[in-house]
Amino acid sequence: MRYLVWILRLIIFVVVLLFALKNTQPVDVSFFADHVIAGVPLIVVMLAxxxxxxxxxxxxxxxxxxxxxxxxxxxxxxxxxxxxxxxxPPAAQEPASAPETVAPLAPL
Known part of the structure; x- marks a missing residue:
């Protein structure tokens, strides 16, 4: 599986590299307030x-x-x-006693 991932990464890298090499022509980049930077390679603009x-x-x-x-x-x-x-471990607890042993029930 690791080799498959590396092969896919290599293929993607080659495709991106070929795309970058095909898009090297200069372009003009226009900003606000009529500020223009002329002759910037297209790949630089795309990367930025x-x-x-x-x-x-x-x-x-x-x-x-x-x-x-x-x-x-x-x-x-x-x-x-x-x-x-x-x-x-739980702390040693006294055994629970029935209510009758604490105080005997009075007859009704």
């Missing part, structure tokens, strides 16, 4: 867009991931506490 999108996606998912990690840590602590409680 990909990286910015990945960072934005990570920022959006970060709160949910942190929440899940806190919940998992809380559950692990609770599990450890319950396991410790289960391992500890």
């Amino acid at each position: 867009t990909f990286v910015l999108g990945a960072l934005l996606g990570l920022l959006i998912t970060a709160p949910a991931v942190m929440r899940r990690r806190r919940e998992a840590a809380k559950l692990r602590r609770e599990l450890a506490r319950l396991e410790e409680k289960h391992r500890r």
